[in-house]
Amino acid sequence: MRCPEDGKLIQGYVDGELDLLSTLQLEAHLRECATCVQAYKNHQMLRSVMRGEGFYFNAPKDLANRIRLSLRGADEADKVGHQMPAPVREVRGPMRWRISWTFATIAASLALIALITWRLGPVASRHSQDDLMTQEVLASHVRSLMADHLTDVSSSDQHTVKPWFNGKLDFSPPVQDLSKEGFPLVGGRLDYLGNRPVAALVYQRRKHFINLFVWPASTGPGQQMVMRQGYNLLHWTQSGMAYWAVSDLNSAELQEFARLVQGRSAALP
Amino acid sequence: MGEPDKLGCFEQAVLPHLDSAYNLARWLIRNDHDAEDLVQEACLRALRSFEGFRGGDSRAWLLAIVRNSCYTWLQQNRLHELTTVFDEEIHTAQEHSRSPEALLLESADARLVKDALEEIPLEFREAIVLRELEGMSYKEIADVAGVPVGTVMSRLARARERLQRQLTNSAKRES
Numbered sequence: 001m002r003c004p005e006d007g008k009l010i011q012g013y014v015d016g017e018l019d020l021l022s023t024l025q026l027e028a029h030l031r032e033c034a035t036c037v038q039a040y041k042n043h044q045m046l047r048s049v050m051r052g053e054g055f056y057f058n059a060p061k062d063l064a065n066r067i068r069l070s071l072r073g074a075d076e077a078d079k080v081g082h083q084m085p086a087p088v089r090e091v092r093g094p095m096r097w098r099i100s101w102t103f104a105t106i107a108a109s110l111a112l113i114a115l116i117t118w119r120l121g122p123v124a125s126r127h128s129q130d131d132l133m134t135q136e137v138l139a140s141h142v143r144s145l146m147a148d149h150l151t152d153v154s155s156s157d158q159h160t161v162k163p164w165f166n167g168k169l170d171f172s173p174p175v176q177d178l179s180k181e182g183f184p185l186v187g188g189r190l191d192y193l194g195n196r197p198v199a200a201l202v203y204q205r206r207k208h209f210i211n212l213f214v215w216p217a218s219t220g221p222g223q224q225m226v227m228r229q230g231y232n233l234l235h236w237t238q239s240g241m242a243y244w245a246v247s248d249l250n251s252a253e254l255q256e257f258a259r260l261v262q263g264r265s266a267a268l269p
Numbered sequence: 270m271g272e273p274d275k276l277g278c279f280e281q282a283v284l285p286h287l288d289s290a291y292n293l294a295r296w297l298i299r300n301d302h303d304a305e306d307l308v309q310e311a312c313l314r315a316l317r318s319f320e321g322f323r324g325g326d327s328r329a330w331l332l333a334i335v336r337n338s339c340y341t342w343l344q345q346n347r348l349h350e351l352t353t354v355f356d357e358e359i360h361t362a363q364e365h366s367r368s369p370e371a372l373l374l375e376s377a378d379a380r381l382v383k384d385a386l387e388e389i390p391l392e393f394r395e396a397i398v399l400r401e402l403e404g405m406s407y408k409e410i411a412d413v414a415g416v417p418v419g420t421v422m423s424r425l426a427r428a429r430e431r432l433q434r435q436l437t438n439s440a441k442r443e444s
Binding site: 007008011012015017042043045046047049050051052053054055056057058059060063064066067068070071072074075078 | 275276279280284287288290291292295296301304305308309312313316317377379380382383386397400401402406407422425426429430432433436
């Protein structure tokens with residue numbers, strides 16, 4: 001026999017929400033309806049399991065203290081008139097999902113900086129890139145003299161130096177003997193500039209060393225002369241190669257050297 | 270000068286219910302750390318609206334704030350959990366509560382019950398937790414959840430039915 005009771009009374013009975021009359025009626029009904037007795041027992045069984053161990057999550061011991069602290073902070077902040085209390089929060093584990101006001105401020109500043117950089121970037125970056133490369137080239141030159149590592153291959157013979165780069169670079173640098181013009185070849189070395197391996201060719205003028213850095217570059221400015229920290233740097237692009245000549249040699253002689261390199265490179269097949 | 274006692278009064282009214290607050294948040298969020306953070310956040314919110322609290326049931330008042338914090342968090346982080354219950358309420362509306370082949374649950378493994386409770390839709394879980402673990406009346410649950418008492422009753426009924434069905438199924442699987 002199907003019971004006409006739809007379960008609501010049983011539930012109300014189990015939860016102690018029935019008035020006296022309904023309670024009496026249901027109790028009478030339970031005496032003759034096995035289905036409802038079963039439903040009642042199921043409710044009771046579930047309840048007893050849920051009131052057992054492992055169901056109630058008590059607050060961790062330190063939570064009350066954390067909250068007391070953050071309440072103090074918020075209360076103080078309110079008294080001084082700030083609208084947003086700064087919650088005292090331990091940073092545990094990975095970044096929490098909420099963004100504190102400090103972070104919001106930092107984020108806003110960063111966004112502003114990003115915006116400015118974006119607007120002025122094209123103007124500034126061209127300059128700073130050149131500047132960066134100048135610094136890098138100069139540093140490399142100084143290091144080569146300082147660390148007593150001027151050359152990997154020491155030879156005044158261009159036919160020794162040029163093949164030495166084979167298999168070490170993905171290009172073949174133009175190597176010339178300029179000894180007749182007063183710039184004898186000292187040797188060559190592998191270096192690393194602008195995030196790529198480059199050829200460093202070392203020439204000499206009296207006691208001055210010249211580092212000539214060469215690597216492939218499709219475009220570039222015309223010849224540029226810069227002076228940094230007492231060194232002269234000469235930069236040009238020619239035949240798909242970028243050249244940087246660095247030395248403590250005077251600028252006139254360095255330009256003469258550059259002209260020789262340019263003339264000779266252009267004459268090369 | 271502000272009321273020097275406001276914070277003291279607030280702590281007296283709220284901190285005794287910290288376990289209840291955490292228990293609710295933990296069941297709704299199902300994650301220790303986030304539950305802790307949410308309870309803390311809810312307490313700060315409660316402090317700010319403490320002046321609007323007219324006395325009476327401070328537990329239900331606090332739990333309502335905790336609940337709202339949790340729902341906001343779920344909305345931002347686990348939106349899918351909020352959308353399930355409406356389907357649930359519509360789909361089970363016609364199929365009247367008791368299935369004829371309902372088994373008598375002689376006993377149930379606590380772990381299975383716990384798993385089942387974690388699985389059921391959020392609003393159902395909330396009703397069960399407030400009823401069975403907090404021992405709240407329908408009226409108190411209605412206050413916390415911000416729904417009419419009738420809705421609390423039907424949610425409780427569906428929640429229990431879902432729990433029993435899941436337990437029956439796992440009992441069948443085992444035998």
